[in-house]
Amino acid sequence: MESAGAGWPEPVVRVQSLSESGAATIPDRYVKPESERPAADPEASAAALTVEGGIPVVDLSSPSDPATARAVSEACRDWGFFQAVNHGVPAELLRRARGVWRGFFRQPMEVKQRYANSPATYEGYGSRLGVEKGAVLDWGDYYFLHVRPPHLFNPHKWPHLPPDLRETTEEYSREVAALCGRLMTAMSVGLGVGETRLQEAFGGADDAGVCVRVNYYPPCPQPELTLGLSSHSDPGGMTVLLADDRVRGLQVRRRGAWVTVDPVPDAFIVNVGDQIQVLTNATYRSVEHRVMVNAADERLSVALFYNPKSDLPLAPMPELVTPDRPALYNPMTFDEYRMYIRRKGPRGKSQVDSLKAAAAAAATVDVAENATS
Numbered sequence: 001m002e003s004a005g006a007g008w009p010e011p012v013v014r015v016q017s018l019s020e021s022g023a024a025t026i027p028d029r030y031v032k033p034e035s036e037r038p039a040a041d042p043e044a045s046a047a048a049l050t051v052e053g054g055i056p057v058v059d060l061s062s063p064s065d066p067a068t069a070r071a072v073s074e075a076c077r078d079w080g081f082f083q084a085v086n087h088g089v090p091a092e093l094l095r096r097a098r099g100v101w102r103g104f105f106r107q108p109m110e111v112k113q114r115y116a117n118s119p120a121t122y123e124g125y126g127s128r129l130g131v132e133k134g135a136v137l138d139w140g141d142y143y144f145l146h147v148r149p150p151h152l153f154n155p156h157k158w159p160h161l162p163p164d165l166r167e168t169t170e171e172y173s174r175e176v177a178a179l180c181g182r183l184m185t186a187m188s189v190g191l192g193v194g195e196t197r198l199q200e201a202f203g204g205a206d207d208a209g210v211c212v213r214v215n216y217y218p219p220c221p222q223p224e225l226t227l228g229l230s231s232h233s234d235p236g237g238m239t240v241l242l243a244d245d246r247v248r249g250l251q252v253r254r255r256g257a258w259v260t261v262d263p264v265p266d267a268f269i270v271n272v273g274d275q276i277q278v279l280t281n282a283t284y285r286s287v288e289h290r291v292m293v294n295a296a297d298e299r300l301s302v303a304l305f306y307n308p309k310s311d312l313p314l315a316p317m318p319e320l321v322t323p324d325r326p327a328l329y330n331p332m333t334f335d336e337y338r339m340y341i342r343r344k345g346p347r348g349k350s351q352v353d354s355l356k357a358a359a360a361a362a363a364t365v366d367v368a369e370n371a372t373s
């Protein structure tokens with residue numbers, strides 16, 4: 001089953017197979033340029049961590065309390081990331097979700113290969129993001145699924161085993177999507193625009209998109225040369241990440257340094273995606289992050305992406321556009337927007353920044369036209 005086929009530019013290699021081969025070195029394809037390697041500038045990263053103690057922790061036990069909205073809003077403005085505790089999703093469900101997906105990745109390769117994905121939708125078992133021939137690849141495999149809206153739910157793409165994987169993943173997605181709804185309310189209140197405004201600007205809760213990406217990072221013989229996932233910002237609305245309960249690896253960009261996240265047990269890591277940055281006219285920030293790997297342990301994370309209605313052109317909410325702060329982004333639908341990362345792979349914040357450049361250029365033209373008319 002191993003072939004270039006299905007739309008990939010070259011044969012797909014499973015990182016798990018490379019890891020299990022026991023080779024002492026990694027293939028050149030996975031070696032990052034020096035400036036992107038994990039140990040570049042360790043002093044700046046250590047300093048950032050000691051000064052600030054890591055991403056904020058937000059208690060969601062009283063979600064409609066104004067103090068909760070303030071804490072969420074502050075974290076979204078300042079870091080673009082926070083850890084959510086007392087979030088209302090049972091710890092037992094988190095354990096089951098991790099368990100079924102560890103079970104999936106432990107199956108024999110020929111079973112997993114039945115679900116091999118293609119770049120058309122990315123759904124299924126995958127090992128790269130982006131279709132550029134010769135790209136430097138990341139040290140990780142993944143499984144990607146569309147859960148909502150209903151017309152994108154495709155049962156044929158879901159693994160049949162372990163037996164409770166489907167039911168658990170559906171229950172998990174329902175619960176975490178409901179949490180995203182509560183977070184949308186808190187984020188909206190924190191913007192001062194009324195509690196339903198952000199969700200309305202998203203196209204409404206019923207049309208929101210929900211996707212799950214389970215990341216599997218196998219042990220790596222040369223972790224100092226590569227990354228499990230290269231620096232990127234998440235293209236969608238917001239992301240709720242269930243990090244590995246034993247192994248660290250996620251790093252968040254903070255004032256030019258990389259801060260390693262130390263997950264609180266049973267917490268979620270929440271971050272703002274590019275679409276919320278656009279809707280809030282950059283009041284809330286989608287921040288670059290990446291994943292380090294290590295030589296000893298595998299790491300598994302479950303990311304749930306909560307996305308806007310995909311065919312709705314999104315632009316900054318009018319309430320957040322003023323003469324002092326003109327609209328920073330031109331309208332674009334999420335369907336169009338997400339093609340970029342699907343073609344090019346993870347590339348920092350280059351995409352959302354290019355939207356901004358286009359809006360700035362358009363504004364300059366407007367000014368020039370007004371001046372001459």
Ligand code: OGA
Pocket residue numbers: 213215229234241243249250289290291301303
């Ligand atoms: C992602 C992501 C982080 C992690 O899937 O977009 O950033 O820790 N994952 O796996």
Ligand code: NI
Pocket residue numbers: 232233234239289
């Ligand atoms: Ni991400």
